[in-house]
Amino acid sequence: MESSEIIGYVDPLISFPGDKPAVKVSCTHSTFTSKVFRLRAGSSLPNAPAISHQSIDAIPQQTHQGTSQFSHIGSFARIESWSGPGLDVVQSISISLWCQPTLPSESKHEQFLFSSIDVGQSVGFECLLDEDGCLHLRVGGPSGIQKIRLSTTLIKNQWCHLQFTIEIDPGIVSFKGQSKPRDVGEQIAYFEEKHRLAHKAHLTSDIPFTIASNSCKHGPSPQFQTPCSFNGKIDGLKVETTSNGTVHTLLDFDFSLDIPTDRIQDSSNGLYGKLINSPSRAVTGYNWDASQSDWTRASYGYGAIHFHDDDLDDAMWDTSFRLELPRDLRSGCYAVFVDDGKTTDWIPFFVKPDPKQSQVPPVALIIPTFTYAAYANEHLFDESRTVHFLAEGRDIDKYSKIMMKRPDLGISLYDSHNDGSGTCYSTVKRAILNMRPDYCMWLFNGPREFAADLWFVDFLEREVGERGYDVITDHQISECGAELLKRYKVLLSCSHPEYPTFAMLDSYSAFLHEGGHFMYLGGNGYYWVTTHDPARPHRIEVRRAEAGCRTFGLPPGNWHHSLTGEPGGLWRSRGRPPNCLFGLGSCAMGVGKGAGYGITPEARSHSRVSGFFRGLQTEEVIGDFGLVQGAASGDEIDRLDYTLGTPRNAVMVATTKLAGGHSDEYMLFNEETLFPMVDTTGTTSDKVRSDIVFFETPRGGAVFSVGSINWVGALAWNTFDNDIATITRNVLQDFLAHADDADRRCSGQVAG
Numbered sequence: 001m002e003s004s005e006i007i008g009y010v011d012p013l014i015s016f017p018g019d020k021p022a023v024k025v026s027c028t029h030s031t032f033t034s035k036v037f038r039l040r041a042g043s044s045l046p047n048a049p050a051i052s053h054q055s056i057d058a059i060p061q062q063t064h065q066g067t068s069q070f071s072h073i074g075s076f077a078r079i080e081s082w083s084g085p086g087l088d089v090v091q092s093i094s095i096s097l098w099c100q101p102t103l104p105s106e107s108k109h110e111q112f113l114f115s116s117i118d119v120g121q122s123v124g125f126e127c128l129l130d131e132d133g134c135l136h137l138r139v140g141g142p143s144g145i146q147k148i149r150l151s152t153t154l155i156k157n158q159w160c161h162l163q164f165t166i167e168i169d170p171g172i173v174s175f176k177g178q179s180k181p182r183d184v185g186e187q188i189a190y191f192e193e194k195h196r197l198a199h200k201a202h203l204t205s206d207i208p209f210t211i212a213s214n215s216c217k218h219g220p221s222p223q224f225q226t227p228c229s230f231n232g233k234i235d236g237l238k239v240e241t242t243s244n245g246t247v248h249t250l251l252d253f254d255f256s257l258d259i260p261t262d263r264i265q266d267s268s269n270g271l272y273g274k275l276i277n278s279p280s281r282a283v284t285g286y287n288w289d290a291s292q293s294d295w296t297r298a299s300y301g302y303g304a305i306h307f308h309d310d311d312l313d314d315a316m317w318d319t320s321f322r323l324e325l326p327r328d329l330r331s332g333c334y335a336v337f338v339d340d341g342k343t344t345d346w347i348p349f350f351v352k353p354d355p356k357q358s359q360v361p362p363v364a365l366i367i368p369t370f371t372y373a374a375y376a377n378e379h380l381f382d383e384s385r386t387v388h389f390l391a392e393g394r395d396i397d398k399y400s401k402i403m404m405k406r407p408d409l410g411i412s413l414y415d416s417h418n419d420g421s422g423t424c425y426s427t428v429k430r431a432i433l434n435m436r437p438d439y440c441m442w443l444f445n446g447p448r449e450f451a452a453d454l455w456f457v458d459f460l461e462r463e464v465g466e467r468g469y470d471v472i473t474d475h476q477i478s479e480c481g482a483e484l485l486k487r488y489k490v491l492l493s494c495s496h497p498e499y500p501t502f503a504m505l506d507s508y509s510a511f512l513h514e515g516g517h518f519m520y521l522g523g524n525g526y527y528w529v530t531t532h533d534p535a536r537p538h539r540i541e542v543r544r545a546e547a548g549c550r551t552f553g554l555p556p557g558n559w560h561h562s563l564t565g566e567p568g569g570l571w572r573s574r575g576r577p578p579n580c581l582f583g584l585g586s587c588a589m590g591v592g593k594g595a596g597y598g599i600t601p602e603a604r605s606h607s608r609v610s611g612f613f614r615g616l617q618t619e620e621v622i623g624d625f626g627l628v629q630g631a632a633s634g635d636e637i638d639r640l641d642y643t644l645g646t647p648r649n650a651v652m653v654a655t656t657k658l659a660g661g662h663s664d665e666y667m668l669f670n671e672e673t674l675f676p677m678v679d680t681t682g683t684t685s686d687k688v689r690s691d692i693v694f695f696e697t698p699r700g701g702a703v704f705s706v707g708s709i710n711w712v713g714a715l716a717w718n719t720f721d722n723d724i725a726t727i728t729r730n731v732l733q734d735f736l737a738h739a740d741d742a743d744r745r746c747s748g749q750v751a752g
Helices: 369-374 398-405 450-463 474-480 502-513 601-605 609-613 711-715 723-751
Strands: 006-011 022-027 031-038 062-065 076-079 092-101 111-115 125-129 134-139 146-153 160-167 172-179 190-196 209-211 232-243 246-252 263-265 272-276 280-283 304-307 332-339 344-351 363-367 425-427 469-473 490-492 517-520 539-541 585-595 597-599 633-639 651-655 666-668 691-696 702-705
Touching: 006 332, 022 031, 022 332, 092 111, 092 125, 111 232, 125 160, 134 160, 134 172, 146 172, 146 190, 209 232, 332 450, 344 469, 363 450, 363 474, 369 425, 369 474, 369 539, 450 711, 450 723, 469 474, 474 502, 490 723, 502 517, 517 723, 601 609, 601 651, 609 651, 609 723, 702 723, 711 723
Parallel strands: 006 344, 363 469, 363 490, 490 517, 517 702
Antiparallel strands: 006 022, 031 062, 031 332, 076 209, 076 272, 092 160, 092 232, 111 125, 111 209, 125 134, 134 146, 160 172, 172 190, 232 246, 232 304, 263 272, 280 304, 332 344, 425 539, 585 633, 585 666, 597 651, 651 691, 691 702
């Protein structure tokens, strides 16, 4: 590589004290050093808190050998020990399948439909598309691999049935194809041709049979490897041999089986294959007719898998070294700081609370690790991609520049694949460069997600002390449920808790029903249906359906999650809008200057809420400043809406409409609009606003919600010396005091 570069990731991303997670580093220099820090504020913006990461001296600085590491991207299926001996003694072999190419002529590399070729031994067979979308067949022989260019060119997004027959001796290859019309104006096309090989076919191969690729390689490489995966869907692949007039089935795959897994089933001989790099399952096949849109209920139509040349599930980098986390290490956000003498990187990881700790602090900060996974290595700034924002005039930071150079780092749930189809899965088993303490988000020229959430960490360190709170994660809550949350009196969200699972919503509901206190200190929260498989904890799944603020939409028939079968889309569309639990729901977004809040008369006169304003210099407009977009309300915002489930006893504490409101750079989300679609911007719609709400729950709990991603940027303004920080501090103290009172009342009742 021309320039110095060092990046990495920790696997697993989340550990317990005492664990030994692996650190995987790619470094262009021969050596580098490492040091572990506990993270606090990490941005160097003017008026922001000083960078104050804490060195963990119990883990000494070390020196390591450096090497460049690149992942093999692209999904495929691999079947071990599939053929057995004797393929060369059969009379013929036939391979048939349905395929739908989605990028036949623009991928800039060969795309393989199937392969068993062992180049070193000149045996096997394979089929591929060249860079023009033309089919090729390759067959082993005594003098090397024999190559046949067929006259058929596949058409983008058109299903086609292909059948290849290889007669071993005298060495004749036959091809038949039949297209499926894409619309009522298109006719069926038929293809047929024969070719004679120069030599007898040598087919017996000891290497695995692969579908959608010709390579079984799945590990690190010292340089980028051009992918060879097929872009498109494959359905109904079958391999048969003929001997003495008898047909024997070697492989017959039904991809509609085992959809929630990474396994494919052969129905003929009981063989199984493994899917690599998580291609999309639960997608419509060649025979889908729209009679059933739920794969869990369908008897046909879901026998396809959609492969992509940019899929990535596990980077599989070699371990550079392992951390030995002290057993008394506090839960929190940490990073391994690596330095090769010219370049550096902060490689984050998270430490869960020790379940055996004798004293549990009253407060927990919920780190939205599913949000970080969803946005992982987002490329919306890249105008060469199908899905992008106009980034002209915006600063692209060093991490985004590396992402553009390193396609092997994968894409996010906001990016389309190279073939234009939407992403469904994301993984944390890779270097996630926009999850760094000093990351600057290109759209706002400031911190977002992880980098911004570290201001909450800094705030809590100041307010309740290092032993006064725990850090827990989305992953933990999804896996452990309400039993984890009930240990705490007060829960704080971070700035953008967008991606909860069903189990997480159940856990929050149970926490509130039992009298817990919750501070929702962000915006656009609890929005998209998310699934997470504890057996593969690095992976999440999201299906963008017919509504929601999204950069793409998946086609009908592809809206049910493969991991669980549940419908995707918005939680609002599933009957679980965030309003029901937190009083607010996401309504609008903008990239222009934000807005402050005006305090409502009802809040000033409320016996409890009025205490939230103690110490304010003004009780008129608050938060008309901030480190991101210049105000407390900005980016994605939420509002109170009783029709969507906001509790009837909720108090509107403040609203941006009383402080001038948002500009027309802020627009309603599409799920908020009906015909006629007018008055959808900040100055024309009453729905485009950010509200602060408070309500109490029947068992003594309460919820305080702020309705803005950028609340944290105002919280941290002037090193937490401002009215937003004062209100947040007052609410936290109020919630802790009321929780203590409830405990005393409970103890008194038990004693009595």
